[in-house]
Amino acid sequence: MKVLSLKDEYKYAFGRTWKKRWRKHVRDTYKLNGEILDFFLYSELVGDFTESVVHLVDGYDKDKRGFVGYHIDHKISRSYGYRNGIDPRDIAHVSNLRFVCHESNTSKGIANIIDEFNKWII
Numbered sequence: 001m002k003v004l005s006l007k008d009e010y011k012y013a014f015g016r017t018w019k020k021r022w023r024k025h026v027r028d029t030y031k032l033n034g035e036i037l038d039f040f041l042y043s044e045l046v047g048d049f050t051e052s053v054v055h056l057v058d059g060y061d062k063d064k065r066g067f068v069g070y071h072i073d074h075k076i077s078r079s080y081g082y083r084n085g086i087d088p089r090d091i092a093h094v095s096n097l098r099f100v101c102h103e104s105n106t107s108k109g110i111a112n113i114i115d116e117f118n119k120w121i122i
Contacts, residue, residue, distance in 0.1 A: 019048070042082045046074070049092030056094045071105040073098045075113040076121055090121045 014021045023041060054060060054072055064070045074081075074096055081091035090096070095117040114122065 019044075039079070039082050042088055043078050045088040046078050046081065046091045049089050050074070050097065053092065053094045054097070057097045057099050059099045061099070065099075066102075068102055070099055071102050073100045073105045073108065075115065075118050077110045077112055079110045080112055081121075084122075086121060093118070093121065096121055 023044070050072060055062075057072065060072075061070070065072070074091055075098060076086075076091060076096050078091060080086070081088065
């Protein structure tokens with residue numbers, strides 16, 4: 001039996017309305033200061049937009065993707081996008097994504113990789 005995260009349980013239980021209910025749960029449960037909560041919601045939006053275009057990333061293979069497999073890396077990080085007021089759709093744009101091994105992504109941290117394809121975002 002697969003163990004679901006709380007977020008996945010919301011997806012399963014509430015269908016199409018899960019995102020709205022999940023965000024309400026986060027707001028109601030975590031009485032964090034506004035900036036942390038705003039970053040959480042910004043990051044969730046980036047994740048949602050990323051999932052809608054991930055199949056377009058060069059070399060993407062859903063079977064290799066996983067916690068210790070390959071990751072989708074945002075060359076310009078979510079935290080940089082949030083701190084600089086960049087639209088979440090731009091951070092999730094396919095020109096800002098790459099499919100890399102988990103070691104490469106986790107060692108990069110929140111550093112940014114600017115190249116000819118994503119420099120328009122900054």
